[in-house]
Amino acid sequence: MNKQFGERFIPEFRIGTDYFLSSMDLELVANVLITKKESFEFYGGFGGHVGDIDGLVIPLGINIYPFSKKDFGFHMELAPIFGDWNLLRGSFGIRYRFLND
Template identity: 50%
Template sequence: MRRFHLVIVFLFTATTSFAQFGVSFNQSSLPFVGLSYEVNNKFLPELRIGTDNYFDDTSLEVVVSYIFKRNETINAYAGVGGRIQILEGLVVPVGLNIYPFEKKSFGFQMELAPILRESSLLRGSWGIRYRF
């Protein structure tokens, strides 16, 4: 039930304000696909679904990031969220979205995210992002 509440809060937040939908794929030892809404060019709530595993081992993350540095090419962000299922815990992502092309829809992403739990883990990842 807790998972359901997190998804509802994510969707309600994204649809009640000006937002831009996006998808991403990040590669690491814990890879994931993300569905996000960029809200008012400042907030980036994202639902992340673990990949490269069995369906029974699929993890979910809900993260809300604040874009604290924005220019034409680079967005720097930091956030907080939670992870459930495998390696449950608090997630604190810090990263960069880089849009090097003339059309700013497609870009690259680098992120460092500690997963804080009894035995904490530091996840580094890189990936691609597309904004609709």
């Protein structure tokens, strides 16, 4: 879940779980749009991660909107987590934006 403030600042609250819903992780990140074009956005940020691994998270990602209507797109992100254990997390998926037409 995120709420964009202005043209560049996008804080996000994230909830993650494993396949069996046996553990839950919480994450709060402050992302900044580095590049914003009509068809894609590149962002970076920092934040905190609490759960099985507690620590600092530094996400770098891209949102791609390839269709003429720019509300539906794709998301890819790499996010190293530094803390109890150090790991590199990758994610990809779909993204939908509720745009005002």
